[in-house]
Amino acid sequence: MSSQTARADPIELLESAFRSAIAAALGDDYAETDPIIKSSQNPQFGDYQANFAMGLAKRLGRKPRDLAQDVVDALDLSAVAEPADVAGPGFINIRLKPEALGRLLDAMDDDELGVQPDPDPHSVAIDLCGVNVAKQMHVGHLRSTIIGDAIARIYERCGRKVFRENHLGDWGLPIAMVLDQLRRAGTDLDRLTLTELDRAYRDAQLSAKADIRGLARAMESPHAGPHRRAELEEQNAGAHEALESAKRTLVQLQQGDREVRADWEKLIRVTMDAVYESYELLNVRLGPENNRGESFFRDRLPDVIDAFVREGVAEEDEGALVVRFEDRDRPLLIRKSDGGFLYATTDLAAVRFRVHDLGATRVIYVVDARQRDHFRDIFDAAKRIGWDRTADGAAAELVHIPFGAVLGEDKRPLKTRSGENITLRSLLIEAIERGTHEVIRRSEDPAAPTHGATLEELERTGKAVGIAAVKYADLSSDLVRDYVFNFDRMIAFEGRTGPYLQYAHARICSIFARAELDPGALRDVAVLPREPAEKSLALMLLRYGSMIADTARSLEPHRLCTYLYDLADAYSSFYQQCPVLKADDPSIRGSRLRLCDLTQRVIEDGLDLLGIEAPRRM
Numbered sequence: 088m089s090s091q092t093a094r095a096d097p098i099e100l101l102e103s104a105f106r107s108a109i110a111a112a113l114g115d116d117y118a119e120t121d122p123i124i125k126s127s128q129n130p131q132f133g134d135y136q137a138n139f140a141m142g143l144a145k146r147l148g149r150k151p152r153d154l155a156q157d158v159v160d161a162l163d164l165s166a167v168a169e170p171a172d173v174a175g176p177g178f179i180n181i182r183l184k185p186e187a188l189g190r191l192l193d194a195m196d197d198d199e200l201g202v203q204p205d206p207d208p209h210s211v212a213i214d215l216c217g218v219n220v221a222k223q224m225h226v227g228h229l230r231s232t233i234i235g236d237a238i239a240r241i242y243e244r245c246g247r248k249v250f251r252e253n254h255l256g257d258w259g260l261p262i263a264m265v266l267d268q269l270r271r272a273g274t275d276l277d278r279l280t281l282t283e284l285d286r287a288y289r290d291a292q293l294s295a296k297a298d299i300r301g302l303a304r305a306m307e308s309p310h311a312g313p314h315r316r317a318e319l320e321e322q323n324a325g326a327h328e329a330l331e332s333a334k335r336t337l338v339q340l341q342q343g344d345r346e347v348r349a350d351w352e353k354l355i356r357v358t359m360d361a362v363y364e365s366y367e368l369l370n371v372r373l374g375p376e377n378n379r380g381e382s383f384f385r386d387r388l389p390d391v392i393d394a395f396v397r398e399g400v401a402e403e404d405e406g407a408l409v410v411r412f413e414d415r416d417r418p419l420l421i422r423k424s425d426g427g428f429l430y431a432t433t434d435l436a437a438v439r440f441r442v443h444d445l446g447a448t449r450v451i452y453v454v455d456a457r458q459r460d461h462f463r464d465i466f467d468a469a470k471r472i473g474w475d476r477t478a479d480g481a482a483a484e485l486v487h488i489p490f491g492a493v494l495g496e497d498k499r500p501l502k503t504r505s506g507e508n509i510t511l512r513s514l515l516i517e518a519i520e521r522g523t524h525e526v527i528r529r530s531e532d533p534a535a536p537t538h539g540a541t542l543e544e545l546e547r548t549g550k551a552v553g554i555a556a557v558k559y560a561d562l563s564s565d566l567v568r569d570y571v572f573n574f575d576r577m578i579a580f581e582g583r584t585g586p587y588l589q590y591a592h593a594r595i596c597s598i599f600a601r602a603e604l605d606p607g608a609l610r611d612v613a614v615l616p617r618e619p620a621e622k623s624l625a626l627m628l629l630r631y632g633s634m635i636a637d638t639a640r641s642l643e644p645h646r647l648c649t650y651l652y653d654l655a656d657a658y659s660s661f662y663q664q665c666p667v668l669k670a671d672d673p674s675i676r677g678s679r680l681r682l683c684d685l686t687q688r689v690i691e692d693g694l695d696l697l698g699i700e701a702p703r704r705m
């Protein structure tokens with residue numbers, strides 16, 4: 088493969104040709120100059136522009152047009168482009184040759200579709216989902232799960248080994264509290280539903296929290312007569328007793344008491360069965376094999392403390408152990424004065440495990456923005472002790488991807504009408520119902536490709552549509568920003584929505600279905616994009632590989648979302664302007680069918696990376 092086909096993206100190809108030309112014209116000191124290659128807004132000026140000349144000329148005290156012309160004279164693009172011309176104040180216009188575009192498209196026309204393997208042989212670890220045992224999965228977990236899964240798929244697509252790490256909240260006092268309460272009440276844990284468990288969790292929190300401070304305040308109140316006082320004291324004694332009992336249960340759990348341990352496992356099972364069901368609905372690749380929760384790290388915590396003490400990174404502070412940072416007021420607490428460990432201690436153990444044991448050179452935490460400070464502390468503490476190196480000495484990057492909240496129409500965190508958190512499950516069920524309704528309604532039109540399809544197929548498609556709506560809306564927004572959840576908007580078949588992309592994809596499939604053509608049989612037909620709309624589509628397709636690499640690097644799935652929308656848009660202009668099946672010339676028809684086929688496969692592949700299915704008819 089020549090160097091001009093190894094990279095399919097014409098922008099990259101032009102960048103390297105221009106860098107060489109700039110170095111040839113101005114000397115090697117300028118070899119790293121960014122040639123500023125942009126797609127042309129107007130096909131009249133060619134396909135691309137190189138816009139470096141104005142800025143560079145200013146620095147060199149030269150006329151931009153002269154400088155641009157010198158570089159153009161040194162430029163060797165004859166294999167791929169028409170001779171470049173200098174225009175206006177010093178823009179360089181480039182027009183790619185249809186044959187060159189055809190060759191580049193041929194080069195991307197295999198299963199990889201232009202996506203290049205990432206040369207880093209190390210793995211990537213992605214911290215995602217992170218549900219808490221005994222609690223319902225709510226919309227907050229939705230984001231972590233689907234953003235994390237999309238990033239995992241993108242990395243896998245680039246050939247990296249990915250560890251999806253579900254850092255479950257499955258250990259510690261809060262769990263012991265609910266466990267203890269249920270055991271004391273003699274609840275049959277084998278028949279417990281998650282709703283009951285969730286309620287018990289909240290009750291346990293409440294009963295232990297009718298706390299001392301509240302009591303003190305109430306006792307001081309002039310309204311607290313003797314009866315009320317007695318009542319409050321009794322309540323507090325109860326709370327105290329509940330807490331003490333929970334602590335005893337925690338100790339039993341930690342010491343591996345068989346019965347307590349078995350009951351704890353039941354709570355996990357009740358919680359996770361519901362979570363797995365949501366994974367299934369969401370079409371994410373997560374299962375029991377990804378669970379490595381807080382309990383997994385419990386035996387490693389003393390070692391964390393030892394290491395921090397030994398290396399002199401942590402210091403005693405009134406019996407507690409802390410890591411101090413020069414630029415922060417508050418230190419990071421890693422062991423309480425009563426000897427207990429914290430959320431942070433577990434996270435340090437997890438960093439160590441992911442980098443050292445799993446060999447990850449990128450550890451990505453998909454956790455909501457409220458934990459930003461926590462991760463800043465964890466990462467800095469890990470670096471201080473040198474835990475950001477793999478066993479083979481490679482540097483590991485620890486990254487937090489903070490994401491915003493999901494809001495209701497009232498711009499407040501999404502709640503049900505009665506003010507409860509909306510459970511993830513109920514939200515997904517509604518999405519699927521709406522999607523199914525829409526798909527069935529459309530199939531009633533006798534001209535629809537789905538007319539006469541079985542109910543089973545319509546329901547399958549409806550589910551895919553509903554989930555696509557939710558996922559695309561989530562993934563296409565700028566991650567750190569809160570976004571407003573609006574079913575009507577996200578499920579529309581027009582605009583920037585998941586269903587629109589699915590529909591665009593299904594329409595391409597229907598061209599082949601109508602013509603009873605097997606796209607695989609087209610591989611030997613030449614593709615030669617000549618019309619402006621064909622060229623724009625081709626250029627868009629050729630960007631796929633580098634766009635995926637950029638998305639992985641920047642950890643911004645919304646780039647992929649935007650790309651797919653722009654691709655569907657370029658396709659729709661092409662389809663309006665260029666007859667495909669009706670083209671008279673068989674070579675033009677063949678060439679256009681290949682553009683259709685490539686577009687279909689890129690959209691299908693891209694949607695798959697977002698965890699969105701691409702039905703073949705809608």
Ligand code: ARG
Pocket residue numbers: 214216217218219254255256434437452454
């Ligand atoms: N269970 C935690 C929560 O609900 C999220 C876990 C995030 N991951 C981590 N490594 N701390 O807040």
